[in-house]
Amino acid sequence: MPVKPAAPPYPKRLYLFDIDGTLITSGGAGETSYREAVAEVCGSLAPLEGLNFAGNTDTGLARSILSAAGKDPTGEAIVALHDTYLRILADRIHRHQGKLLPGIILLLDRLKERSDCVLALLTGNLAAGAEVKLTHYGVWHYFEFGAYADDHHERNQLGPIAAARAFEEHGREFTPDQIYVIGDTPRDIECGKAFGAITVAVATGKYSREELSSHSPDFLFDDLSDVDAVLKAIAPEH
Numbered sequence: 001m002p003v004k005p006a007a008p009p010y011p012k013r014l015y016l017f018d019i020d021g022t023l024i025t026s027g028g029a030g031e032t033s034y035r036e037a038v039a040e041v042c043g044s045l046a047p048l049e050g051l052n053f054a055g056n057t058d059t060g061l062a063r064s065i066l067s068a069a070g071k072d073p074t075g076e077a078i079v080a081l082h083d084t085y086l087r088i089l090a091d092r093i094h095r096h097q098g099k100l101l102p103g104i105i106l107l108l109d110r111l112k113e114r115s116d117c118v119l120a121l122l123t124g125n126l127a128a129g130a131e132v133k134l135t136h137y138g139v140w141h142y143f144e145f146g147a148y149a150d151d152h153h154e155r156n157q158l159g160p161i162a163a164a165r166a167f168e169e170h171g172r173e174f175t176p177d178q179i180y181v182i183g184d185t186p187r188d189i190e191c192g193k194a195f196g197a198i199t200v201a202v203a204t205g206k207y208s209r210e211e212l213s214s215h216s217p218d219f220l221f222d223d224l225s226d227v228d229a230v231l232k233a234i235a236p237e238h
């Protein structure tokens with residue numbers, strides 16, 4: 001009688017985590033560093049007027065800011081602004097009272113031990129900024145790869161980039177119904193929907209449960225502290 005081959009140990013789900021307001025709060029270190037970099041490079045904070053940091057990408061912000069400052073947002077000008085930002089952030093991250101958000105360590109531990117779950121990042125941070133922040137809070141090592149502001153200035157373009165990177169890393173395609181985008185802003189929800197992924201909103205950032213709910217995420221949590229309930233919803237066992 002033929003032996004039924006064992007199910008291949010393929011990863012079956014891809015979890016794409018946002019950083020600020022979802023995994024951690026940097027206690028304002030990120031935004032303050034960006035503001036200081038703008039003041040240093042542009043000579044004033046005026047170009048920041050009316051800009052919403054939440055859910056934006058650092059490269060998107062840089063393009064808007066440099067244009068508002070009357071500068072050509074060339075690659076070189078953006079790199080100069082970001083080098084300044086990263087230098088300031090590396091110092092400020094130690095001086096602000098940030099924290100890991102509720103349930104994060106346990107949730108990451110539980111997902112990481114599962115062979116059917118892949119953990120990665122989808123964030124408006126620059127890759128280097130993401131590393132500074134998550135290393136400081138001790139969670140950088142959980143994530144295999146990421147899609148970052150370096151990859152595209154529009155967040156909605158980052159989902160397919162993350163999926164392509166997952167294919168490179170794992171040699172198999174993750175279909176949108178196997179991909180979860182987890183974030184704290186309407187822009188995270190929009191970004192997940194833009195490539196057909198499952199959207200998971202968490203009200204630990206600047207947006208309330210009600211505000212997030214109006215953007216119709218597939219799942220919505222006040223925070224991720226009830227890890228069993230979160231896993232039951234977004235990572236049910238086979």
Ligand SMILES: [Mg+2]
Nearest residue numbers: 018020021184
């Ligand atoms: Mg966020």
